[in-house]
Amino acid sequence: MAGKRKVLMVCLGNICRSPIAEAVFINEMNTLNVSDSWEVDSAALASYHTGKSPDHRAMSTLREKGITNYSHKARPITEDDFTKFDWIFGMDNDNIKELNNMKPRNSTAKIELLGSYDPQGEVIIRDPYYDSNSVGFHKAYEQCVRSVKTFLEKRKDNKF
Numbered sequence: 536m537a538g539k540r541k542v543l544m545v546c547l548g549n550i551c552r553s554p555i556a557e558a559v560f561i562n563e564m565n566t567l568n569v570s571d572s573w574e575v576d577s578a579a580l581a582s583y584h585t586g587k588s589p590d591h592r593a594m595s596t597l598r599e600k601g602i603t604n605y606s607h608k609a610r611p612i613t614e615d616d617f618t619k620f621d622w623i624f625g626m627d628n629d630n631i632k633e634l635n636n637m638k639p640r641n642s643t644a645k646i647e648l649l650g651s652y653d654p655q656g657e658v659i660i661r662d663p664y665y666d667s668n669s670v671g672f673h674k675a676y677e678q679c680v681r682s683v684k685t686f687l688e689k690r691k692d693n694k695f
């Protein structure tokens with residue numbers, strides 16, 4: 536069997552949006568019974584939160600949605616990630632700009648906005664870190680679900 540296809544979810548701090556996206560991807564792989572074919576991880580563009588667990592609002596959002604077994608420690612993206620992963624998904628345009636700036640010459644990863652797969656066309660997954668509540672986390676979760684489902688569905692039929 537060919538090797539696993541690898542996806543890296545990336546945001547600024549790796550404590551809010553990209554862990555939600557990773558957890559949603561794991562959940563969806565399990566639901567579709569395709570976890571033998573895929574690998575997923577997440578990483579940060581900034582290293583302030585290295586080693587920390589996701590923000591409590593990200594974890595409570597996941598728990599409320601039935602994802603209870605996710606854990607992650609924030610880590611910065613590395614040069615090797617650009618050849619290890621087939622897709623690197625950013626959450627907003629600043630993420631994409633930064634990923635393109637830092638990618639090494641031998642990068643083989645497709646760098647895309649995760650939200651570009653959202654059938655509702657909400658392309659940007661806004662940073663909810665400075666919000667005073669968890670509304671933005673719930674919204675980010677729903678955006679991730681729609682985009683991840685569509686990505687995996689398209690991939691299943693080899694539509695891209």
Ligand code: 4NP
Pocket residue numbers: 546547548549550551552553583662663664
């Ligand atoms: P994330 O959110 O990029 O979705 O993990 C943020 C987390 C931390 C910070 C900014 C955004 N920060 O400035 O510390």
